[in-house]
Amino acid sequence: MKPISDKVIGRLARYRTLLTEQVPEGRTHLFSYEIAAAMRLADSQVRRDLMAVGTRGVPQHGYEIEALKARLDDALALDRAHGVAVVGAGDLGRALIAFLEARRTTLAIRAAFDVDPAKVNRVFSGVKCHAMADLEKVVAAEGITLAILCVPAAAAQPAADALVHAGIRGVLNFAPVALRLPVQVALEELVITTYLEKLAYFTTHPAKERRNGRHDAR
Amino acid sequence: MKPISDKVIGRLARYRTLLTEQVPEGRTHLFSYEIAAAMRLADSQVRRDLMAVGTRGVPQHGYEIEALKARLDDALALDRAHGVAVVGAGDLGRALIAFLEARRTTLAIRAAFDVDPAKVNRVFSGVKCHAMADLEKVVAAEGITLAILCVPAAAAQPAADALVHAGIRGVLNFAPVALRLPVQVALEELVITTYLEKLAYFTTHPAKERRNGRHDAR
Numbered sequence: 001m002k003p004i005s006d007k008v009i010g011r012l013a014r015y016r017t018l019l020t021e022q023v024p025e026g027r028t029h030l031f032s033y034e035i036a037a038a039m040r041l042a043d044s045q046v047r048r049d050l051m052a053v054g055t056r057g058v059p060q061h062g063y064e065i066e067a068l069k070a071r072l073d074d075a076l077a078l079d080r081a082h083g084v085a086v087v088g089a090g091d092l093g094r095a096l097i098a099f100l101e102a103r104r105t106t107l108a109i110r111a112a113f114d115v116d117p118a119k120v121n122r123v124f125s126g127v128k129c130h131a132m133a134d135l136e137k138v139v140a141a142e143g144i145t146l147a148i149l150c151v152p153a154a155a156a157q158p159a160a161d162a163l164v165h166a167g168i169r170g171v172l173n174f175a176p177v178a179l180r181l182p183v184q185v186a187l188e189e190l191v192i193t194t195y196l197e198k199l200a201y202f203t204t205h206p207a208k209e210r211r212n213g214r215h216d217a218r
Numbered sequence: 219m220k221p222i223s224d225k226v227i228g229r230l231a232r233y234r235t236l237l238t239e240q241v242p243e244g245r246t247h248l249f250s251y252e253i254a255a256a257m258r259l260a261d262s263q264v265r266r267d268l269m270a271v272g273t274r275g276v277p278q279h280g281y282e283i284e285a286l287k288a289r290l291d292d293a294l295a296l297d298r299a300h301g302v303a304v305v306g307a308g309d310l311g312r313a314l315i316a317f318l319e320a321r322r323t324t325l326a327i328r329a330a331f332d333v334d335p336a337k338v339n340r341v342f343s344g345v346k347c348h349a350m351a352d353l354e355k356v357v358a359a360e361g362i363t364l365a366i367l368c369v370p371a372a373a374a375q376p377a378a379d380a381l382v383h384a385g386i387r388g389v390l391n392f393a394p395v396a397l398r399l400p401v402q403v404a405l406e407e408l409v410i411t412t413y414l415e416k417l418a419y420f421t422t423h424p425a426k427e428r429r430n431g432r433h434d435a436r
Contacts (some may be wrong), residue, residue: 195233
Protein backbone atom coordinates (compact mmCIF):
# COMPACT_ATOMS: atom_id res chain seq x y z
CA MET A 1 0.00 0.00 0.00
CA LYS A 2 1.18 3.51 -0.78
CA PRO A 3 2.27 5.65 2.16
CA ILE A 4 -0.71 7.55 3.54
CA SER A 5 -0.34 11.16 4.58
CA ASP A 6 -0.65 12.34 8.15
CA LYS A 7 -3.90 14.17 7.42
CA VAL A 8 -5.51 11.13 5.84
CA ILE A 9 -4.42 8.91 8.74
CA GLY A 10 -6.01 11.39 11.14
CA ARG A 11 -9.29 11.22 9.24
CA LEU A 12 -9.18 7.42 8.99
CA ALA A 13 -8.83 7.26 12.78
CA ARG A 14 -11.86 9.55 13.08
CA TYR A 15 -13.92 7.40 10.70
CA ARG A 16 -13.02 4.39 12.81
CA THR A 17 -14.16 6.16 15.99
CA LEU A 18 -17.45 7.03 14.28
CA LEU A 19 -18.03 3.44 13.13
CA THR A 20 -17.19 2.14 16.59
CA GLU A 21 -19.18 4.60 18.67
CA GLN A 22 -21.96 6.09 16.63
CA VAL A 23 -23.54 3.69 14.17
CA PRO A 24 -27.34 4.10 14.24
CA GLU A 25 -29.02 0.98 15.61
CA GLY A 26 -29.92 -1.73 13.14
CA ARG A 27 -27.72 -0.39 10.33
CA THR A 28 -25.27 -2.69 8.55
CA HIS A 29 -24.22 -0.19 5.89
CA LEU A 30 -23.51 3.53 5.80
CA PHE A 31 -23.31 5.88 2.84
CA SER A 32 -20.29 8.11 2.40
CA TYR A 33 -22.52 11.19 2.64
CA GLU A 34 -23.64 10.06 6.11
CA ILE A 35 -20.04 9.70 7.27
CA ALA A 36 -19.24 13.05 5.65
CA ALA A 37 -22.15 14.80 7.38
CA ALA A 38 -21.15 13.46 10.82
CA MET A 39 -17.54 14.57 10.27
CA ARG A 40 -18.39 17.86 8.53
CA LEU A 41 -16.30 16.81 5.56
CA ALA A 42 -17.09 16.74 1.85
CA ASP A 43 -18.61 13.51 0.58
CA SER A 44 -15.89 13.31 -2.09
CA GLN A 45 -13.19 13.59 0.59
CA VAL A 46 -14.60 10.60 2.49
CA ARG A 47 -14.81 8.50 -0.66
CA ARG A 48 -11.25 9.42 -1.65
CA ASP A 49 -9.89 8.59 1.82
CA LEU A 50 -11.62 5.22 1.92
CA MET A 51 -10.45 4.45 -1.59
CA ALA A 52 -6.88 5.09 -0.36
CA VAL A 53 -7.28 2.08 1.93
CA GLY A 54 -8.82 0.01 -0.84
CA THR A 55 -12.53 0.22 -0.03
CA ARG A 56 -15.43 1.31 -2.16
CA GLY A 57 -19.08 1.61 -1.32
CA VAL A 58 -21.75 0.12 -3.54
CA PRO A 59 -24.28 2.56 -4.99
CA GLN A 60 -27.42 1.08 -3.38
CA HIS A 61 -26.05 0.34 0.07
CA GLY A 62 -22.91 2.34 0.70
CA TYR A 63 -20.15 0.81 2.82
CA GLU A 64 -20.61 -2.37 4.82
CA ILE A 65 -19.78 -1.24 8.34
CA GLU A 66 -18.03 -4.35 9.69
CA ALA A 67 -15.92 -4.80 6.56
CA LEU A 68 -14.96 -1.12 6.60
CA LYS A 69 -14.00 -1.28 10.29
CA ALA A 70 -11.82 -4.32 9.63
CA ARG A 71 -10.18 -2.53 6.70
CA LEU A 72 -9.53 0.58 8.82
CA ASP A 73 -8.12 -1.55 11.65
CA ASP A 74 -5.77 -3.14 9.16
CA ALA A 75 -4.74 0.18 7.58
CA LEU A 76 -4.19 1.82 10.98
CA ALA A 77 -2.28 -1.22 12.28
CA LEU A 78 -4.93 -1.68 14.98
CA ASP A 79 -5.33 -5.35 14.11
CA ARG A 80 -2.37 -5.97 16.43
CA ALA A 81 -1.72 -4.97 20.05
CA HIS A 82 0.23 -1.83 20.94
CA GLY A 83 1.79 -1.39 24.37
CA VAL A 84 1.20 2.02 25.91
CA ALA A 85 2.84 3.67 28.92
CA VAL A 86 1.39 6.56 30.91
CA VAL A 87 4.21 8.75 32.19
CA GLY A 88 3.16 10.90 35.14
CA ALA A 89 0.55 9.32 37.40
CA GLY A 90 -1.00 12.52 38.74
CA ASP A 91 -4.70 13.35 38.49
CA LEU A 92 -4.70 13.55 34.71
CA GLY A 93 -2.51 10.48 34.16
CA ARG A 94 -4.62 8.33 36.48
CA ALA A 95 -7.84 9.58 34.86
CA LEU A 96 -6.47 8.69 31.42
CA ILE A 97 -5.54 5.20 32.63
CA ALA A 98 -9.07 4.67 33.96
CA PHE A 99 -10.63 6.09 30.77
CA LEU A 100 -8.52 4.00 28.40
CA GLU A 101 -8.66 0.81 30.45
CA ALA A 102 -12.45 0.99 30.41
CA ARG A 103 -12.42 1.00 26.60
CA ARG A 104 -10.48 -2.25 26.03
CA THR A 105 -8.91 -1.54 22.66
CA THR A 106 -5.80 -3.05 21.12
CA LEU A 107 -4.05 -0.04 22.65
CA ALA A 108 -3.26 -1.54 26.04
CA ILE A 109 -1.84 0.45 28.93
CA ARG A 110 0.93 -1.81 30.17
CA ALA A 111 2.63 0.44 32.72
CA ALA A 112 2.54 3.80 34.46
CA PHE A 113 5.62 5.72 35.60
CA ASP A 114 6.15 8.41 38.21
CA VAL A 115 9.01 9.99 40.14
CA ASP A 116 6.97 10.11 43.35
CA PRO A 117 7.99 7.18 45.60
CA ALA A 118 4.50 7.25 47.15
CA LYS A 119 3.05 6.24 43.75
CA VAL A 120 5.64 3.65 42.73
CA ASN A 121 4.38 0.06 43.06
CA ARG A 122 0.80 1.20 43.42
CA VAL A 123 -1.78 -0.08 40.94
CA PHE A 124 -4.12 2.41 39.22
CA SER A 125 -7.15 0.91 37.42
CA GLY A 126 -5.26 -2.34 37.06
CA VAL A 127 -2.03 -0.73 35.82
CA LYS A 128 1.13 -0.90 37.92
CA CYS A 129 3.11 2.29 38.52
CA HIS A 130 6.90 2.00 38.21
CA ALA A 131 9.78 4.32 39.10
CA MET A 132 11.02 6.52 36.24
CA ALA A 133 14.43 4.96 36.84
CA ASP A 134 13.03 1.62 35.63
CA LEU A 135 11.62 3.08 32.41
CA GLU A 136 14.01 1.43 29.96
CA LYS A 137 13.73 -1.99 31.61
CA VAL A 138 9.93 -1.98 31.83
CA VAL A 139 9.42 -0.58 28.30
CA ALA A 140 11.53 -3.43 26.90
CA ALA A 141 9.95 -6.13 29.09
CA GLU A 142 6.38 -5.06 28.33
CA GLY A 143 6.87 -4.34 24.62
CA ILE A 144 5.76 -0.73 25.00
CA THR A 145 5.94 1.46 21.87
CA LEU A 146 3.67 4.41 22.71
CA ALA A 147 3.70 6.84 25.64
CA ILE A 148 1.21 9.31 27.01
CA LEU A 149 3.06 12.14 28.71
CA CYS A 150 1.19 13.80 31.61
CA VAL A 151 4.02 15.27 33.66
CA PRO A 152 4.38 18.93 34.74
CA ALA A 153 5.83 21.31 32.12
CA ALA A 154 9.32 21.41 33.63
CA ALA A 155 9.59 17.60 33.64
CA ALA A 156 8.30 17.07 30.11
CA GLN A 157 11.46 17.37 27.98
CA PRO A 158 13.63 15.21 30.29
CA ALA A 159 10.86 12.59 30.41
CA ALA A 160 10.52 12.70 26.61
CA ASP A 161 14.30 12.26 26.24
CA ALA A 162 14.15 9.22 28.52
CA LEU A 163 11.26 7.78 26.48
CA VAL A 164 13.18 8.22 23.23
CA HIS A 165 16.22 6.60 24.82
CA ALA A 166 14.05 3.67 25.92
CA GLY A 167 12.92 3.16 22.30
CA ILE A 168 9.42 4.65 22.38
CA ARG A 169 8.13 5.38 18.86
CA GLY A 170 5.19 7.69 19.49
CA VAL A 171 4.32 10.27 22.17
CA LEU A 172 0.95 11.80 23.02
CA ASN A 173 1.90 14.93 24.94
CA PHE A 174 -0.44 16.63 27.43
CA ALA A 175 2.28 18.80 29.01
CA PRO A 176 2.13 22.46 27.95
CA VAL A 177 5.53 22.30 26.30
CA ALA A 178 6.71 22.13 22.68
CA LEU A 179 8.81 18.94 22.84
CA ARG A 180 11.98 18.40 20.85
CA LEU A 181 11.94 14.80 19.59
CA PRO A 182 13.87 13.02 16.84
CA VAL A 183 11.87 13.07 13.61
CA GLN A 184 11.41 9.28 13.61
CA VAL A 185 9.38 9.54 16.84
CA ALA A 186 5.76 10.46 16.13
CA LEU A 187 4.28 13.24 18.26
CA GLU A 188 0.76 14.43 18.91
CA GLU A 189 0.24 17.40 21.21
CA LEU A 190 -2.95 17.73 23.24
CA VAL A 191 -2.27 20.84 25.23
CA ILE A 192 -5.68 21.44 26.75
CA THR A 193 -5.13 25.09 27.63
CA THR A 194 -4.13 25.83 24.03
CA TYR A 195 -7.39 24.36 22.77
CA LEU A 196 -9.40 26.28 25.36
CA GLU A 197 -7.65 29.53 24.46
CA LYS A 198 -8.46 28.93 20.83
CA LEU A 199 -12.13 28.36 21.71
CA ALA A 200 -12.16 31.49 23.85
CA TYR A 201 -11.19 33.52 20.80
CA PHE A 202 -14.06 32.13 18.77
CA THR A 203 -16.60 32.85 21.51
CA THR A 204 -15.74 36.53 21.23
CA HIS A 205 -15.94 36.73 17.44
CA PRO A 206 -19.10 36.40 15.36
CA ALA A 207 -19.50 33.15 13.45
CA LYS A 208 -19.20 34.81 10.06
CA GLU A 209 -15.68 35.90 10.90
CA ARG A 210 -14.42 32.44 11.49
CA ARG A 211 -13.80 29.46 9.36
CA ASN A 212 -14.81 26.07 10.63
CA GLY A 213 -13.33 25.65 14.12
CA ARG A 214 -12.83 21.93 13.61
CA HIS A 215 -9.57 20.23 12.77
CA ASP A 216 -9.73 19.14 9.19
CA ALA A 217 -6.22 17.89 9.72
CA ARG A 218 -7.10 14.92 11.87
CA MET B 219 -8.34 44.03 13.08
CA LYS B 220 -8.96 41.72 10.16
CA PRO B 221 -10.59 38.36 10.91
CA ILE B 222 -7.94 35.76 11.65
CA SER B 223 -8.27 32.26 10.30
CA ASP B 224 -8.76 29.20 12.46
CA LYS B 225 -5.29 27.88 11.68
CA VAL B 226 -3.58 31.13 12.59
CA ILE B 227 -5.54 31.35 15.86
CA GLY B 228 -4.41 27.83 16.70
CA ARG B 229 -0.77 28.80 16.14
CA LEU B 230 -1.14 32.04 18.10
CA ALA B 231 -2.44 30.03 21.05
CA ARG B 232 0.59 27.74 20.74
CA TYR B 233 3.01 30.71 20.63
CA ARG B 234 1.36 32.01 23.77
CA THR B 235 1.80 28.65 25.52
CA LEU B 236 5.47 28.65 24.52
CA LEU B 237 6.03 32.18 25.83
CA THR B 238 4.24 31.32 29.06
CA GLU B 239 5.84 27.94 29.77
CA GLN B 240 9.17 27.69 28.02
CA VAL B 241 11.10 30.94 27.88
CA PRO B 242 14.77 30.27 28.65
CA GLU B 243 15.77 31.88 31.92
CA GLY B 244 17.05 35.43 31.79
CA ARG B 245 15.76 36.14 28.27
CA THR B 246 13.65 39.24 27.63
CA HIS B 247 13.53 38.84 23.84
CA LEU B 248 13.15 35.91 21.45
CA PHE B 249 13.90 35.71 17.74
CA SER B 250 11.27 34.40 15.35
CA TYR B 251 13.62 31.59 14.34
CA GLU B 252 13.75 30.40 17.96
CA ILE B 253 9.96 30.32 18.18
CA ALA B 254 9.86 28.60 14.78
CA ALA B 255 12.37 25.93 15.85
CA ALA B 256 10.44 25.11 19.04
CA MET B 257 7.19 24.81 17.06
CA ARG B 258 8.69 23.07 14.03
CA LEU B 259 7.36 25.81 11.80
CA ALA B 260 9.04 27.94 9.17
CA ASP B 261 10.54 31.19 10.41
CA SER B 262 8.59 33.09 7.76
CA GLN B 263 5.33 31.55 9.02
CA VAL B 264 5.97 32.78 12.56
CA ARG B 265 6.78 36.28 11.35
CA ARG B 266 3.67 36.37 9.17
CA ASP B 267 1.42 35.16 12.03
CA LEU B 268 2.81 37.70 14.47
CA MET B 269 2.49 40.46 11.89
CA ALA B 270 -1.21 39.49 11.58
CA VAL B 271 -1.64 40.60 15.21
CA GLY B 272 0.35 43.76 14.63
CA THR B 273 3.74 42.83 16.07
CA ARG B 274 7.17 42.94 14.49
CA GLY B 275 10.50 41.91 15.90
CA VAL B 276 13.51 44.20 15.70
CA PRO B 277 16.52 42.84 13.81
CA GLN B 278 19.04 42.88 16.69
CA HIS B 279 16.78 41.59 19.48
CA GLY B 280 13.76 39.84 18.01
CA TYR B 281 10.44 40.11 19.83
CA GLU B 282 10.12 41.51 23.34
CA ILE B 283 8.53 38.61 25.25
CA GLU B 284 6.25 40.52 27.63
CA ALA B 285 4.97 42.84 24.91
CA LEU B 286 4.33 39.91 22.59
CA LYS B 287 2.46 38.00 25.31
CA ALA B 288 0.28 41.04 26.01
CA ARG B 289 -0.43 41.40 22.29
CA LEU B 290 -1.32 37.69 21.97
CA ASP B 291 -3.57 37.90 25.05
CA ASP B 292 -5.35 40.82 23.45
CA ALA B 293 -5.65 39.10 20.05
CA LEU B 294 -6.90 35.86 21.61
CA ALA B 295 -9.33 37.74 23.89
CA LEU B 296 -7.48 36.36 26.91
CA ASP B 297 -7.20 39.81 28.45
CA ARG B 298 -10.67 39.21 29.87
CA ALA B 299 -12.14 36.37 31.96
CA HIS B 300 -13.97 33.45 30.34
CA GLY B 301 -16.31 31.25 32.37
CA VAL B 302 -15.84 27.54 31.75
CA ALA B 303 -18.04 24.60 32.75
CA VAL B 304 -16.91 20.98 32.99
CA VAL B 305 -19.79 18.69 32.03
CA GLY B 306 -19.33 15.15 33.35
CA ALA B 307 -17.52 14.92 36.68
CA GLY B 308 -16.09 11.41 36.27
CA ASP B 309 -12.38 10.58 36.51
CA LEU B 310 -11.43 12.61 33.45
CA GLY B 311 -13.65 15.60 34.24
CA ARG B 312 -12.38 15.85 37.82
CA ALA B 313 -8.76 15.51 36.64
CA LEU B 314 -9.28 18.33 34.13
CA ILE B 315 -10.77 20.54 36.84
CA ALA B 316 -7.73 19.92 39.07
CA PHE B 317 -5.33 20.47 36.17
CA LEU B 318 -6.93 23.72 35.00
CA GLU B 319 -7.58 25.12 38.47
CA ALA B 320 -3.89 24.69 39.28
CA ARG B 321 -2.98 26.88 36.30
CA ARG B 322 -4.99 30.03 37.22
CA THR B 323 -5.57 31.49 33.81
CA THR B 324 -8.31 33.86 32.71
CA LEU B 325 -10.12 30.66 31.71
CA ALA B 326 -11.86 30.01 35.02
CA ILE B 327 -13.79 26.82 35.77
CA ARG B 328 -16.96 28.20 37.35
CA ALA B 329 -19.05 25.01 37.61
CA ALA B 330 -19.13 21.26 37.05
CA PHE B 331 -22.23 19.31 36.06
CA ASP B 332 -23.19 15.66 36.40
CA VAL B 333 -26.31 13.51 36.27
CA ASP B 334 -25.14 11.38 39.23
CA PRO B 335 -26.94 12.56 42.40
CA ALA B 336 -23.94 11.33 44.43
CA LYS B 337 -21.76 13.97 42.74
CA VAL B 338 -24.21 16.88 42.81
CA ASN B 339 -23.39 19.52 45.44
CA ARG B 340 -19.92 18.08 45.96
CA VAL B 341 -16.91 20.34 45.41
CA PHE B 342 -14.01 19.12 43.23
CA SER B 343 -10.77 21.13 43.45
CA GLY B 344 -12.78 24.13 44.58
CA VAL B 345 -15.44 23.80 41.86
CA LYS B 346 -19.04 22.99 42.79
CA CYS B 347 -20.83 20.21 40.93
CA HIS B 348 -24.43 20.94 39.90
CA ALA B 349 -27.24 18.78 38.53
CA MET B 350 -27.51 18.73 34.72
CA ALA B 351 -31.11 19.93 35.24
CA ASP B 352 -29.73 23.23 36.57
CA LEU B 353 -27.42 23.79 33.58
CA GLU B 354 -29.26 26.73 32.02
CA LYS B 355 -29.69 28.54 35.34
CA VAL B 356 -26.07 28.09 36.47
CA VAL B 357 -24.58 28.95 33.05
CA ALA B 358 -26.51 32.23 33.07
CA ALA B 359 -25.75 33.04 36.73
CA GLU B 360 -22.02 32.31 36.42
CA GLY B 361 -21.51 33.91 33.00
CA ILE B 362 -20.23 30.66 31.48
CA THR B 363 -19.44 30.71 27.75
CA LEU B 364 -17.23 27.62 27.26
CA ALA B 365 -17.80 23.97 28.15
CA ILE B 366 -15.53 20.97 28.42
CA LEU B 367 -17.51 17.83 27.65
CA CYS B 368 -16.31 14.65 29.42
CA VAL B 369 -19.45 12.52 29.47
CA PRO B 370 -19.77 8.96 28.10
CA ALA B 371 -20.31 8.66 24.34
CA ALA B 372 -24.04 7.98 24.58
CA ALA B 373 -24.61 11.09 26.70
CA ALA B 374 -22.51 13.46 24.59
CA GLN B 375 -25.00 14.69 21.98
CA PRO B 376 -27.86 15.29 24.46
CA ALA B 377 -25.43 17.12 26.75
CA ALA B 378 -24.14 19.19 23.81
CA ASP B 379 -27.71 20.08 22.83
CA ALA B 380 -28.39 21.21 26.40
CA LEU B 381 -25.20 23.33 26.36
CA VAL B 382 -26.21 25.00 23.10
CA HIS B 383 -29.68 25.65 24.50
CA ALA B 384 -28.09 27.23 27.59
CA GLY B 385 -26.15 29.63 25.36
CA ILE B 386 -22.65 28.08 25.44
CA ARG B 387 -20.48 29.42 22.60
CA GLY B 388 -17.61 26.93 22.49
CA VAL B 389 -17.25 23.22 23.31
CA LEU B 390 -14.07 21.24 23.95
CA ASN B 391 -15.22 17.65 23.40
CA PHE B 392 -13.46 14.64 24.95
CA ALA B 393 -16.31 12.19 24.26
CA PRO B 394 -15.59 9.81 21.35
CA VAL B 395 -18.48 11.16 19.31
CA ALA B 396 -18.71 13.48 16.30
CA LEU B 397 -21.02 16.15 17.73
CA ARG B 398 -23.63 18.00 15.70
CA LEU B 399 -23.57 21.64 16.79
CA PRO B 400 -24.89 24.84 15.20
CA VAL B 401 -22.16 26.50 13.14
CA GLN B 402 -22.01 29.53 15.44
CA VAL B 403 -20.85 27.30 18.31
CA ALA B 404 -17.09 26.66 18.15
CA LEU B 405 -15.98 23.05 18.57
CA GLU B 406 -12.65 21.42 19.29
CA GLU B 407 -12.48 17.65 19.49
CA LEU B 408 -9.90 15.94 21.70
CA VAL B 409 -10.81 12.31 21.30
CA ILE B 410 -7.86 10.69 22.97
CA THR B 411 -8.30 7.25 21.42
CA THR B 412 -8.33 8.81 17.94
CA TYR B 413 -4.95 10.46 18.62
CA LEU B 414 -3.51 7.24 20.05
CA GLU B 415 -4.72 5.28 17.03
CA LYS B 416 -3.07 7.78 14.76
CA LEU B 417 0.20 7.44 16.69
CA ALA B 418 -0.05 3.65 16.56
CA TYR B 419 -0.05 3.84 12.77
CA PHE B 420 3.12 5.90 12.71
CA THR B 421 4.94 3.53 15.06
CA THR B 422 4.48 0.77 12.51
CA HIS B 423 5.64 2.79 9.49
CA PRO B 424 9.19 3.98 8.91
CA ALA B 425 9.83 7.68 9.37
CA LYS B 426 10.53 8.28 5.70
CA GLU B 427 7.00 7.20 4.83
CA ARG B 428 5.35 9.81 6.93
CA ARG B 429 5.09 13.51 6.86
CA ASN B 430 5.45 15.42 10.08
CA GLY B 431 3.09 13.93 12.63
CA ARG B 432 2.45 17.28 14.26
CA HIS B 433 -0.60 19.42 13.77
CA ASP B 434 0.36 22.35 11.65
CA ALA B 435 -3.25 23.38 11.88
CA ARG B 436 -3.17 24.49 15.49
